[in-house]
Amino acid sequence: xxxxxxxxxxxxxxxxxxxxxxxxxxxxxxxxxxxxxxxxxxxxxxxxxxxxxxxxxxxxxxxxxxxxxxxxxxxxxxxxxxxxxxxxxxxxxxxxxxxxxxxxxxxxxxxxxxxxxxxxxxxxxxxxxxxxxxxxxxxxxxxxxxxxxxxxxxxxxxxxxxxxxxxxxxxxxxxxxxxxxxxxxxxxxxxxxxxxxxxxxxxxxxxxxxxxxxxxxxxxxxxxxxxxxxxxxxxxxxxxxxxxxxxxxxxxxxxxxxxxxxxxxxxxxxxxxxxxxxxxxxxxxxxxxxxxxxxxxxxxxxxxxxxxxxxxxxxxxxxxxxxxxxxxxxxxxxxxxxxxxxxxxxxxxxxxxxxxxxxxxxxxxxxxxxxxxxxxxxxxxxxxxxxxx
Ligand code: FAD
Ligand code: DHB
Numbered sequence: 381x382x383x384x385x386x387x388x389x390x391x392x393x394x395x396x397x398x399x400x401x402x403x404x405x406x407x408x409x410x411x412x413x414x415x416x417x418x419x420x421x422x423x424x425x426x427x428x429x430x431x432x433x434x435x436x437x438x439x440x441x442x443x444x445x446x447x448x449x450x451x452x453x454x455x456x457x458x459x460x461x462x463x464x465x466x467x468x469x470x471x472x473x474x475x476x477x478x479x480x481x482x483x484x485x486x487x488x489x490x491x492x493x494x495x496x497x498x499x500x501x502x503x504x505x506x507x508x509x510x511x512x513x514x515x516x517x518x519x520x521x522x523x524x525x526x527x528x529x530x531x532x533x534x535x536x537x538x539x540x541x542x543x544x545x546x547x548x549x550x551x552x553x554x555x556x557x558x559x560x561x562x563x564x565x566x567x568x569x570x571x572x573x574x575x576x577x578x579x580x581x582x583x584x585x586x587x588x589x590x591x592x593x594x595x596x597x598x599x600x601x602x603x604x605x606x607x608x609x610x611x612x613x614x615x616x617x618x619x620x621x622x623x624x625x626x627x628x629x630x631x632x633x634x635x636x637x638x639x640x641x642x643x644x645x646x647x648x649x650x651x652x653x654x655x656x657x658x659x660x661x662x663x664x665x666x667x668x669x670x671x672x673x674x675x676x677x678x679x680x681x682x683x684x685x686x687x688x689x690x691x692x693x694x695x696x697x698x699x700x701x702x703x704x705x706x707x708x709x710x711x712x713x714x715x716x717x718x719x720x721x722x723x724x725x726x727x728x729x730x731x732x733x734x735x736x737x738x739x740x741x742x743x744x745x746x747x748x749x750x751x752x753x754x755x756x757x758x759x760x761x762x763x764x765x766x767x768x769x
Contacts, residue, residue, distance in 0.1 A: 381529040383409045383498075384696055386518040387537055388506055388544055390419060390499055392481060393664035393681040394537035395488035399439045400689040402497050406696050409529055410499040411506055411520055413538075416489060423568055423641050425481040426591050426599055427452075427578070427675035429766025432682045433477050441487040449479035450592070455578040455764070457729070459747035461627045463579075464757075466750070471758045474765040478578075480593050481678050508534055508547045512658030532659065533692060533704075537681075539665040540650070548657040560647040560671060560726060561733050564589075564601040565608065567618055567639040573598045574626070574634045580673065581625050582729040582743050587673075588625035598635075601672075603730050606646060615639050647671040649723055651715060654708040661688055661707060668715050670722035673729060679766055680718050686769050687711045714767060721763040 385401055387394045390412030398408045412419065428436075428445070436442045453469035468474050492499060503520040510516045511534055519528040536544020545553075573592035581588045587603035602621050604613075615638055623631040650669040655662045664681030687710050691703025728746045732739060750756045 381409065381527065383407045383529055383531050385533045385535055385692060386411065386516075386529050386531045387535045388508070388518065389413075389536070389538035389542055389666070390416075390501070391537065391539060391664070392485050392488065392678060393685050394535070395485065395492060395499075396435070396439060396441075396682060397535055397537060397663065397685045397689055398497055398499070399441065399488055399491055399495070400685065401692060402492075402495050403439065404689075404693045404697065406693060408497060409531075410492075410497070411503045411518065412499060412501050413503060413506075415501050420482055420486055420489070423480070423482060423566070423599075423643070425672075425675060425678035426478055426593065427679075428477040428479055428484070429679045430474055430476065431686070431766045431769050432679050435682055435686050436484065436487075439491070441484075441491045444483065444487055445477060445479045448483070448594070449477040450594070451475045451477055452577055455580065456575070457747060457750060457760075458579060458581045458583075458627050458630075459744055460583050462747060462751065463627055464747055464751045466757050466761050466764070468761040468765050471754070471761040472765065474761070476675075476765055478592060484678070506538075506543050508543065508660060511547060511660035514659070516659050532696065534660045535663055535688065535692075536660060536666045537663045540669055542666050544660060544666050545652050545662055547660060548652075548662075552657055554653050556649075556651045556653070558649040558723070560649075560730070561606055562586075562603050562730060563606055563608070563644045563646045564672060565604045565610065565613055565618065565644050566599065566601040566642070567615070568593070568641040569598050569600070569637045569639050570596060571598050571635040571637040572596060574630055579626065579630060580725070580729055581627070582747065583625040584740075585621065585624045587730045588622050589673075590622075590626065590630070604644065605733060608644060610642055610644050613642065615642075618642070645672065647673075647726065649719055651712075651719060653712060655684070655711055656704070656708045661704075663688055668719070670719060671726040672722075673725040674722045674764060676718040676722050680715060683714055683769050684711050714769070717763075717767055
């Protein structure tokens with residue numbers, strides 16, 4: 381088999397890259413380890429920056445998002461009973477869209493079906509050879525048969541545990557990591573969201589987030605220690621912990637119900653540099669992970685795709701290699717700024733086990749400063765709604 385770009389991973393970054401490349405007449409093959417149903421069952425990110433919305437529209441997959449997504453003009457940050465409203469729209473004229481990653485992925489799969497692109501599911505043992513040569517190959521096993529694809533470029537869109545980053549020799553990359561001593565326990569429930577805007581809550585009991593997927597579907601998270609097991613959290617225990625962390629008038633309005641999904645995600649900051657080795661490029665979670673506070677994970681994957689699709693089209697259609705040569709530096713410059721914002725939001729809103737008495741005072745002062753200073757709110761709004769591509 382032969383194609384121009386092999387894309388490893390059929391998550392949001394791989395599918396969006398495939399969509400944009402095929403639209404420009406570049407041939408691709410997407411290799412995905414799991415089934416489409418499995419990819420679509422993973423409940424993950426929920427907030428889209430406006431740059432993400434624009435790229436999805438440009439890729440022809442924005443219609444359902446525009447119909448069914450919930451545009452949000454602001455959000456709240458709270459400290460016990462203090463509620464600070466960040467009015468993005470008033471401060472900087474921008475909005476975000478609450479539209480789940482599962483829906484974005486479904487729209488991309490449907491668009492790929494309409495375009496007739498090649499996506500091979502349930503591939504095993506993907507191996508990238510010759511990534512540092514002009515003739516890379518990608519081999520894999522499907523239904524017990526070993527197959528090989530020759531290509532010009534390989535895009536590693538295979539997430540944090542994929543093969544792409546591991547293919548780059550350790551001596552050719554640098555890793556930067558911070559692991560946080562807590563995770564987020566999240567639940568989805570068919571209940572009316574407690575507030576019409578998201579609430580990021582710092583409290584004496586730890587962090588909580590009140591989010592949503594629609595007018596009748598809520599998504600809530602609470603900070604839990606890294607050693608916690610999801611089996612130990614009954615719905616009742618979760619709702620009780622959430623109530624204690626939200627400001628009193630909010631928790632009094634909380635509608636509870638049975639969870640329809642419950643999971644724990646660890647929190648880490650991670651970057652592997654550079655994003656290119658020869659003709660292999662890393663995209664999204666394959667190259668970097670942010671803690672979810674601030675909703676940057678999916679949005680960063682999309683901005684990587686923005687830079688890379690443009691670069692690959694210029695190289696393959698016009699013989700202009702400046703974009704592929706600049707991809708890593710260009711994408712990393714934005715990635716590090718989102719890393720900083722996600723780390724800052726995480727530090728400002730979470731309790732760290734064993735912290736000194738100074739730490740909660742700093743969190744309280746950060747929130748009090750946001751309450752008082754429009755400049756501080758504008759800075760937060762600028763980062764939250766997304767820095768320009
Ligand atoms: P992924 O979505 O990880 O997709 C990678 C794909 O590659 C997967 O489909 C995988 O099956 C496939 N793959 C892996 N290895 C191979 C292989 N060897 N061969 C072939 N295919 C392979 N972000 C937020 O903003 N807010 C959130 O609340 C949030 N919650 C999250 C919860 C969890 C549990 C996780 C893991 C992430 C969460 N994120 C969140 C981050 C966000 O979901 C990711 O940033 C986003 O999914 C990145 O997209 P991606 O396509 O780069 O990677
Ligand atoms: C959601 C997740 C986030 O990490 C975030 O910052 C906001 C919303 C969500 O899943 O709805």
